[in-house]
Amino acid sequence: MINLEQITSVLEAYMRREDLPAALCEAMKYSLLAGGKRLRPMLCLYACEMVGGDTEAALPLAAALEMIHTYSLIHDDLPCMDDDDFRRGRPSNHKVFGEANALLAGDALLTYAFEVILSEGPRHIGKAPRYYEAAAEIAHGAGVSGMVAGQWADLANEKNPCADAETLTYIHARKTGALITAAVVAGGIAGNADPESVGALRRFGVHYGVLFQITDDLLDVLGDSKTVGKTLGKDAAHQKLTYPALYGIETAKRMAQEEARFAKEALRQFGDRATWFLTLADQTLTRTF
Ligand code: GRG
Numbered sequence: 001m002i003n004l005e006q007i008t009s010v011l012e013a014y015m016r017r018e019d020l021p022a023a024l025c026e027a028m029k030y031s032l033l034a035g036g037k038r039l040r041p042m043l044c045l046y047a048c049e050m051v052g053g054d055t056e057a058a059l060p061l062a063a064a065l066e067m068i069h070t071y072s073l074i075h076d077d078l079p080c081m082d083d084d085d086f087r088r089g090r091p092s093n094h095k096v097f098g099e100a101n102a103l104l105a106g107d108a109l110l111t112y113a114f115e116v117i118l119s120e121g122p123r124h125i126g127k128a129p130r131y132y133e134a135a136a137e138i139a140h141g142a143g144v145s146g147m148v149a150g151q152w153a154d155l156a157n158e159k160n161p162c163a164d165a166e167t168l169t170y171i172h173a174r175k176t177g178a179l180i181t182a183a184v185v186a187g188g189i190a191g192n193a194d195p196e197s198v199g200a201l202r203r204f205g206v207h208y209g210v211l212f213q214i215t216d217d218l219l220d221v222l223g224d225s226k227t228v229g230k231t232l233g234k235d236a237a238h239q240k241l242t243y244p245a246l247y248g249i250e251t252a253k254r255m256a257q258e259e260a261r262f263a264k265e266a267l268r269q270f271g272d273r274a275t276w277f278l279t280l281a282d283q284t285l286t287r288t289f
Contacts, residue, residue, distance in 0.1 A: 002045045002055060007038045010063050014116055027097045027105035028112070032070045034088040035229070037289070039212075040065040040179060044187035046276045047201055053191020057128035060120035061138060061190055064113035065183050068142045071109035072151070072179075074102050081155065082234065089229035114139070134186040141182025150174025154240070163241045169210075171241065176216070177209025184208070196269070203266035208281060211259035214252050215287055217242040221249065227289050260285050 015029050041062035048058040077084040077092040078099060085095050094102035117135045125131050140146060153171045157163045184205040188198050217235065221244050225232045235242045243252040260281040267274035 002042060002049065004038050004042075007041045007045075007062060007066065008033065010059055011066060014063055014112075024101075024105065024108055027093060027101050028109050030096060031074050031088065031093045031105065032067060032109065034090055036066070036070070036088050038066060040069050040183040043180065043183040043205075043208075044190070047184045047187030047193075048191035049187075050270055050273045050277070051188050051191040051193035051197050051201075053187075053193070054127040055191075057124040057131065058134070058187055058190040060116050060124065061131075061134055061186050062183075064117045064135075065138060065179065065186070067109045067113035067116070068138070068147075069179060071106040071113075072142075072147060074106040074109070076151070078102060081151070082238070084231050084234065086225075086231045087229070089226075110142075128190045128192065130189050130192060134189040137186045137189060138179075138182050141178040141180075146174050146178030146182065147176075150176070150178065157241050159239045160241070165246060168241050168243070168246055172210065172213040173206070176213040177206060180209040180212060181205030200266050200269055204263050204277060207259045207263035207266060208277075208284070211256055211263060211281065211284055214243045214256040214259065215284055217244050218249065218252060218256070219287070219289075223288065229289060256285055 011032055015025060015032065044062040044065055045055045045058055048055050073087055074093040076082045077087050078094055085092050087093070092102070093105055097105065114135075117138070121131055121135070128134070142148070150171050150173070153167070154175050157167055157171065160167075181202060182205075184201045185198060188201040193201065219228055220232050220235045220242070223232055234240075235245065243255060247255065263281045264274075264278050267277055
């Protein structure tokens with residue numbers, strides 16, 4: 001059974017190691033264990049299960065995905081980036097621990113993610129023979145061709161009056177979509193999926209990533225900050241290039257519906273086994289957090 005509590009208890013276990021420096025560990029745990037939807041670990045574990053893999057072997061990959069995602073949120077909230085005081089329903093990491101410590105807590109989560117993946121590999125390679133291929137997919141999604149490139153382009157295009165639809169797609173396919181796609185694909189590869197199934201999972205990830213971003217942009221305009229757990233209205237304040245800003249709210253909503261349809265179609269070959277993903281796509285359209 002894959003659920004939020006299971007993922008949180010795996011994360012807690014990884015953070016319970018006695019040899020980790022206590023104060024740094026506190027700053028890491030403050031954000032990692034603060035809540036959050038655990039979307040990326042869920043995508044990874046459900047993809048592994050859907051293709052008939054052993055989800056136990058994918059657990060370190062799933063935990064690492066959440067650590068990487070959490071580091072990106074901590075860094076994104078820093079004054080030199082998106083400058084946000086509120087995240088996951090509580091003050092941002094740097095508001096509690098200071099900027100330098102928040103930067104280091106993020107660095108520590110990013111590197112610890114790969115320490116977890118690599119040190120757990122030998123234990124799981126028997127059940128997940130392509131475990132390291134899945135790990136490479138995560139590194140690719142998180143790094144220089146993925147999330148970091150997207151964040152770079154996002155910052156570079158703030159207040160850019162010439163930024164267009166192509167730039168918007170470039171930014172969000174990487175900043176948000178790359179780690180989401182990596183989560184789904186890594187789960188499939190850890191489950192030893194055949195190339196056709198990996199291709200289907202990748203298509204789902206790409207479309208679901210766009211869907212997730214459009215709804216994130218819409219929440220920033222239409223959502224309730226208490227329910228979302230972060231400051232809203234910031235995209236407009238920073239003159240960010242977003243789907244509602246470029247296309248208007250109604251068109252952005254229609255685009256989200258279309259992306260949900262493409263995402264669901266991508267998984268047609270899995271039939272009923274894709275139910276969790278199909279439900280997720282539908283629920284994302286009306287999400288409130
Ligand atoms: C600092 C390299 C670097 C990247 C930052 C994650 C990110 C890239 C920016 C955050 C800005 C943002 C709101 C992006 C939209 C999509 C997104 C990643 C939302 C947050 O993810 P959720 O909704 O958060 O899954 P929880 O807290 O539920 O895990």
